[in-house]
Amino acid sequence: MLDDRVPHSLAIWMGLTTQSPASFRQYFDGMDELAAFGAIQRDLGTNFIDPDWFYWDFHAQPQPVASFVQELDCQPETQALVLKAARAKGLTEVNAFFCHVEARFHEAEPERRYNDLLFLGNFPD
Numbered sequence: 733m734l735d736d737r738v739p740h741s742l743a744i745w746m747g748l749t750t751q752s753p754a755s756f757r758q759y760f761d762g763m764d765e766l767a768a769f770g771a772i773q774r775d776l777g778t779n780f781i782d783p784d785w786f787y788w789d790f791h792a793q794p795q796p797v798a799s800f801v802q803e804l805d806c807q808p809e810t811q812a813l814v815l816k817a818a819r820a821k822g823l824t825e826v827n828a829f830f831c832h833v834e835a836r837f838h839e840a841e842p843e844r845r846y847n848d849l850l851f852l853g854n855f856p857d
Contacts, residue, residue, distance in 0.1 A: 758771075
């Protein structure tokens with residue numbers, strides 16, 4: 733379940749997907765429409781995701797996790813924690829991520845995939 737009222741916190745998902753860019757993007761359709769119950773809303777247990785506090789990226793080819801971590805708009809200490817969490821999940825290369833700023837996610841099913849990505853954790857920032 734997503735709590736989107738947590739100051740100075742990031743919830744981050746990363747991984748490798750074999751989906752096409754269009755299929756990957758479709759997961760986010762309707763996220764900013766109240767009670768649209770799109771795929772991401774169902775998966776994160778919320779009825780609205782504010783795109784001002786949410787971002788994602790997708791690349792056709794895998795890249796080192798560190799290159800995606802550098803895209804995160806957060807403190808260097810937070811980037812180091814995210815990199816450590818990714819390595820702990822066995823991720824060395826990824827081609828996609830999504831992040832909700834000012835939020836905390838409570839994962840009911842550890843190791844579940846969200847649009848093929850793993851939840852890395854909640855990080856202070």
